[in-house]
Amino acid sequence: MSASTAAAHLAPATPEEQPERPTPHGRKLTGYWLLLPGVLWLVLFFVVPLYSLIATSLYDRTGTVLQGYDMTWSFGNYWHTLQDYWRPLVRSIWYGAVATLICLGLGYVLAYAIAFKSGRWKNLMLVLVIAPFFTSFLVRTLSWKLLLRDDGFIVNSLQFLHLLGSNGRLLATPVAVIAGLVYNFLPFMVLPLFASIDKIDHRLIEAASDLYSRPLTGFFKVTWPLSLPGVVSGTLLTFIPAVGDYINAELLGSPKQRMIGNVIQNLFTDANDYPAAGALSMMLMLLILAMVLVYIRRAGTEELL
């Protein structure tokens, strides 16, 4: 018998109860010291910048980057930018939501297959899920541009099946942008879903079928509710980056599919209208925060039902 198993009998075994380990007084502070550099970095370059962003969004819009801006508490910036850019804002949320739902459908099938049906190929399949995403995001999106091009195989097939008019195209349509979003953010859905589904005790599903539930009933009464934590984190991890993304809209869409990210980026770099860009960024952040809070609350109550 090894020393470790001998020690196992002496030590409290549950990892959650580690604090009871005898610690010298100095160790209380060690935690803070370990935490300090990282926390400092996050405060300086994540929290403080948010404050700068709020300030920027309230500057006088008549200033320029070179001359500097006056702080005039211009809450009107929010109203004016909203009037100018509510369409891309609403469009982003719409595209993001549709892409997230499609990701949920595809991701659930894949995560379920890996967790329950892949047997000894589980690790291999997990690697296969992540592998395509080691290639650059932009290079992959350019590949979709090639695949979806006019006169390409996909467009021609859809035209042959009369799913697309003879002059119909995919590029520069919402379909292409949403398809790009689905593709690029799918792993953010699959991995949390897999983590949740993989934990489900298979005996619960067997018990349901022993008690004569039909497979679909068993799925909706057992598997789905138990996988809800994965569904919630997966949808959030997909929705949030998808709403803010503008690479897909730019490479696969046209100005008609412009998303809020395109607008913010252009306001900063081309138009140099920092207050408007700041106000839009803040609105995006607040909107997402509000939606996430409502969503988590709803999901939480559903879980209890």
Add this chain to the structure above:
Amino acid sequence: MSVLQRLGRWVGRHLVLMGGLLVIVYMFVPIFVVVLMSFNKPKSKLIYRFDSFTLQNWLNPCRDGSMCSALSRSIQIGLLATLVATVLGTLMAFALVRHRFAGRSAANLLIFLPMASPEIVMGSSLLALFVATGFGGQLGFATILIAHIMFCLSFVVVTVRARLAGLDDNLEQAAMDLYATEAQTFRRITLPLVFPGILGAALLSFSLSFDDFIITNLNAGNTTTFPMYVWGVAQRGVPMQVNVVGTLMFIISITIVVGAELNRRRQQKALA
């Protein structure tokens, strides 16, 4: 058993797996395109499609010098950001798992928030900070590095923390029982056990940093990273060497992941 039920069983048994495999095929379609296009000899710079086979792109990857300098800049930033983020993040993970102190939930929130914020918001707020503090004219390598360390940090903490929390601390107790000092225990027992988590976090950091476009683009000034180079040429005509880089990235990361998995299996066999 009715036909419907039998059909349901069959669906449950096979269709889900088929569906899953189809989704994986779908995920690989653009990769095939990238590999294929890396051997493409385009007739015209502006039409992006496969014309004829050539090895030229692979033999002269740096035909466009600006691509390779952007690439090497991305690699430098990636390595530096990975180094700093991995060290800081690992320290934080140890603090959160191994120490009890007031303000834990605040620290957890601070780590969670960057992962839950859209990149465009983080990018614009950093830019707002740099401009407000008078660094607006000095955007470049340093500001990109600062940003990358910031957004990699949370992912490192989460990855290392998961490994550390799943660790059986009996081995450490045993070492202490056998009169190892705290430092010895850490170096000989804890660190080797946590190492796979740290390595995973470092790989994740590097790929996040290497691939980032949205935050980088806002804070880069005139400096160009590889994703920014691709963004630029996407409007003007893409040199096929971009696909060579894409293919290489794919091959290298697959090698690392598969190598790590094989190594893990070998070690497990050695232990058994």
